[in-house]
Amino acid sequence: MNNNLIEVQGLTKVYGEDDAAIFALAGVDVSIERGEFVAIMGHSGSGKSTLMNILGCLDRPTSGTYLLDGSDVSGMSKNELAAIRNRKIGFIFQSFNLLPRLSALANVSLPVMYNDDDVSDEEQRERAIAALESVGLRDRLHHRPNQLSGGQQQRVAIARALINAPPLILADEPTGNLDSHSSDEIMGLLHELHQKGATIVMVTHEHDVAAHAGRVISVRDGKVISDGRDGHRLDLDHTALAGGKQ
Numbered sequence: 553m554n555n556n557l558i559e560v561q562g563l564t565k566v567y568g569e570d571d572a573a574i575f576a577l578a579g580v581d582v583s584i585e586r587g588e589f590v591a592i593m594g595h596s597g598s599g600k601s602t603l604m605n606i607l608g609c610l611d612r613p614t615s616g617t618y619l620l621d622g623s624d625v626s627g628m629s630k631n632e633l634a635a636i637r638n639r640k641i642g643f644i645f646q647s648f649n650l651l652p653r654l655s656a657l658a659n660v661s662l663p664v665m666y667n668d669d670d671v672s673d674e675e676q677r678e679r680a681i682a683a684l685e686s687v688g689l690r691d692r693l694h695h696r697p698n699q700l701s702g703g704q705q706q707r708v709a710i711a712r713a714l715i716n717a718p719p720l721i722l723a724d725e726p727t728g729n730l731d732s733h734s735s736d737e738i739m740g741l742l743h744e745l746h747q748k749g750a751t752i753v754m755v756t757h758e759h760d761v762a763a764h765a766g767r768v769i770s771v772r773d774g775k776v777i778s779d780g781r782d783g784h785r786l787d788l789d790h791t792a793l794a795g796g797k798q
Contacts (some may be wrong), residue, residue: 642713704732
């Protein structure tokens with residue numbers, strides 16, 4: 553039985569035309585099984601952010617196919633992609649992306665508000681509280697982002713990513729704006745989520761952060777240059793990655 557949550561074949565993303573064409577992705581083939589914790593590494597301009605945007609249904613490929621949870625999303629309309637994002641994907645961003653005027657509780661509730669399901673206000677609140685409790689912030693329900701530390705803001709963002717129980721969690725440089733202590737706490741929390749069965753795909757350029765994943769995919773010039781498969785951690789090839797900019 554196919555256990556892949558993500559299946560990407562021949563994925564390309566081209567900006568510009570003819571002689572001015574730039575291949576951000578140049579024929580990427582990747583499969584990720586349910587329950588994996590995968591890090592995608594690469595320097596600036598490697599194509600890792602473009603790949604993440606396509607995996608997150610924030611962008612569409614120029615060619616190739618992308619099956620997410622068995623559905624081909626590569627040719628979907630913007631509205632269809634928006635619905636897929638809300639139901640199937642939880643996002644964790646480097647900059648947290650919290651609305652500054654809303655409390656932690658209200659920020660976490662946002663994905664439910666945009667869900668097509670008929671969810672009562674009471675259930676919405678209960679789900680948001682449960683999500684915040686799961687990341688250790690039961691006592692910060694009514695705090696706004698500027699009343700929280702960076703690590704606490706990222707915990708709110710993780711709670712928001714979890715509230716619709718999506719099959720896929722995408723983390724884009726989740727520790728990029730945090731100090732080392734907060735970074736360790738966030739990575740510990742991601743490990744807990746993974747142990748509970750979450751599928752996590754994390755983009756990072758930091759080797760120590762990537763080492764937390766069970767599998768590391770390295771990207772350069774729009775192509776996958778190495779892939780630590782079968783749950784084995786990859787000894788990162790610093791020579792192979794040295795061609796890009798930090």
